[in-house]
Amino acid sequence: MAQERFADVVERFTGGFAADVPAETIKQWQEELERGFRRLRNLHGLVTNPVEPKTGQTPRVEIYKRNKSRLYRYESARTHRTPVLFVPNLGISRPYIFDLLPGGSFIEHMTRQGFDFYLLDWGVFGPEDNDLSVDECVTKILPRMARRVLETSETDELSVLGYCMGAPISASFVASHPEVQVKNFVNMAGPIDFAKVGLFGLWLDKENFNVDRFVDTLGSVPADMVRAGFKLLKPTMDLSTNLNLWWNMWNDKYLEGFQALNKWANEYVAFPGEFFRQWVRDFYQDNKLYRGELVMGGRPICLERITCPVFVVGAKEDYIAPPECVRALIDKVGSREKEYIELPGGHISLIAGRGAAVHCWPKVSAWLGPRS
Amino acid sequence: MTDTPGPSQLFDQWRKQFEEGAQTWSRLITQTAAASPSPTPDPSAFWRPVLDQGVQTWAQLFAQTPASPELVTQWKQFLDQWIEAWSKVLGQAMGTEQFAKLMGQSLDQMLVTAAPAKKVVDQQIEQTLQALNLPSRSQLIGIAKQLVELEDRIDRLEDSITKLRRLAEREPK
Numbered sequence: 001m002a003q004e005r006f007a008d009v010v011e012r013f014t015g016g017f018a019a020d021v022p023a024e025t026i027k028q029w030q031e032e033l034e035r036g037f038r039r040l041r042n043l044h045g046l047v048t049n050p051v052e053p054k055t056g057q058t059p060r061v062e063i064y065k066r067n068k069s070r071l072y073r074y075e076s077a078r079t080h081r082t083p084v085l086f087v088p089n090l091g092i093s094r095p096y097i098f099d100l101l102p103g104g105s106f107i108e109h110m111t112r113q114g115f116d117f118y119l120l121d122w123g124v125f126g127p128e129d130n131d132l133s134v135d136e137c138v139t140k141i142l143p144r145m146a147r148r149v150l151e152t153s154e155t156d157e158l159s160v161l162g163y164c165m166g167a168p169i170s171a172s173f174v175a176s177h178p179e180v181q182v183k184n185f186v187n188m189a190g191p192i193d194f195a196k197v198g199l200f201g202l203w204l205d206k207e208n209f210n211v212d213r214f215v216d217t218l219g220s221v222p223a224d225m226v227r228a229g230f231k232l233l234k235p236t237m238d239l240s241t242n243l244n245l246w247w248n249m250w251n252d253k254y255l256e257g258f259q260a261l262n263k264w265a266n267e268y269v270a271f272p273g274e275f276f277r278q279w280v281r282d283f284y285q286d287n288k289l290y291r292g293e294l295v296m297g298g299r300p301i302c303l304e305r306i307t308c309p310v311f312v313v314g315a316k317e318d319y320i321a322p323p324e325c326v327r328a329l330i331d332k333v334g335s336r337e338k339e340y341i342e343l344p345g346g347h348i349s350l351i352a353g354r355g356a357a358v359h360c361w362p363k364v365s366a367w368l369g370p371r372s
Numbered sequence: 373m374t375d376t377p378g379p380s381q382l383f384d385q386w387r388k389q390f391e392e393g394a395q396t397w398s399r400l401i402t403q404t405a406a407a408s409p410s411p412t413p414d415p416s417a418f419w420r421p422v423l424d425q426g427v428q429t430w431a432q433l434f435a436q437t438p439a440s441p442e443l444v445t446q447w448k449q450f451l452d453q454w455i456e457a458w459s460k461v462l463g464q465a466m467g468t469e470q471f472a473k474l475m476g477q478s479l480d481q482m483l484v485t486a487a488p489a490k491k492v493v494d495q496q497i498e499q500t501l502q503a504l505n506l507p508s509r510s511q512l513i514g515i516a517k518q519l520v521e522l523e524d525r526i527d528r529l530e531d532s533i534t535k536l537r538r539l540a541e542r543e544p545k
Contacts, residue, residue, distance in 0.1 A: 066524075
């Protein structure tokens with residue numbers, strides 16, 4: 001007996017009343033169905049044949065290394081004389097987020113805009129680095145890196161661009177090393193006034209968190225603990241990430257970006273113990289940078305001593321460094337030329353992803369360009 | 373209308389189609405596994421015509437009501453809003469002094485318990501490795517630290533040499 005067509009059964013059941021359905025609706029359903037099939041196909045590929053995303057493809061040369069830290073110079077058709085030293089966060093995550101994929105890379109954008117671009121990769125620290133402190137980063141590593149930048153670029157001055165905790169660290173360096181000529185300083189999503197730093201500020205408060213006991217017991221902050229802290233900050237993040245993944249799984253381009261971003265998002269980096277102790281105590285608990293009470297390597301850190309042009313970028317939905325704590329740099333520096341902008345996005349999407357390519361990168365390069 | 377099947381008949385038809393489909397799919401997988409190496413089976417290949425037919429007809433049905441693929445989008449929006457609402461509730465709960473205190477206390481408790489246990493385990497591992505004449509973790513860390521210090525010394529020497537060279541260049545010959 002011949003198999004009756006499903007459509008015939010339904011049509012008989014409905015008495016044929018749906019014969020005059022708009023063709024547009026049918027087309028829409030067919031498209032939706034097609035997406036469903038693509039989702040299944042891509043899910044199958046994702047599970048059975050996961051592809052390692054190729055991140056960090058912009059050509060670069062390692063020009064200096066010190067212990068785990070590396071200084072990279074990126075290839076560019078240099079049109080601006082002043083080189084840019086990019087200082088990202090130490091610990092937490094790897095810096096390839098800034099050069100995620102071709103066409104979706106902050107570093108690629110900057111090199112295409114003609115900047116002689118340098119990235120300081122702090123590296124992945126082990127137990128042998130537990131004595132590394134913020135002090136050492138500001139007074140030993142950063143000055144050396146800056147000198148190497150000046151030597152290789154054959155200039156006398158450089159621009160410093162700090163992102164996340166790289167911003168307060170590099171601001172401390174700029175404020176305490178007048179012998180290094182910094183032409184411009186850019187703070188991207190870097191907390192300055194730690195009294196306004198949101199949930200992390202509350203959780204790491206002296207009353208609630210005993211940093212000495214933590215470091216003395218564990219020696220460092222293991223990567224798993226860093227992951228737990230960030231997951232706790234936004235517990236529904238994984239849920240919405242996976243929902244969005246399913247929703248967009250039909251889109252091959254989205255999937256490529258997701259895989260690269262997901263690789264980065266699951267690669268947490270430990271903090272050296274002494275660094276974490278000083279970072280939490282001096283910055284989060286005592287807010288010494290903003291209050292002007294910080295002393296490093298015998299040098300007082302006064303943000304008022306930063307007199308070069310300053311550009312500050314905050315992200316509206318940033319819950320790691322809320323815009324108000326980032327903006328605080330504007331009130332503190334001694335610069336005559338200073339500008340603050342607040343862009344849509346969160347802490348990561350400010351600098352990585354499609355939104356960043358539209359909202360953030362062009363603004364940073366447009367501000368730096370005429371001043372370089 | 374006497375020829376029109378009832379909902380139970382429709383359900384039977386539908387079930388039959390699914391059962392047959394499952395059997396075919398199962399045969400497809402078995403055959404593919406047996407004839408290795410072969411391309412990966414496309415899970416959507418079998419169901420596509422069946423679902424195409426079904427969806428096309430259901431789409432005609434839904435056209436009588438506001439039902440359209442926008443329903444799926446609306447469902448996604450609902451889920452997004454639901455997650456966002458939970459996120460806000462959790463964010464508010466975690467943003468309280470009580471939560472921060474509780475978390476701090478739990479962490480302290482964990483550290484107080486972990487510290488002596490860790491010490492004992494570390495000592496035992498150290499002793500075992502020593503007995504086996506193998507380097508321990510702390511010894512390797514010690515060597516790595518010495519290397520870091522040596523590298524730092526070389527850096528300082530390089531800096532001094534650079535300074536001296538610059539001074540020499542400035543001095544008139």
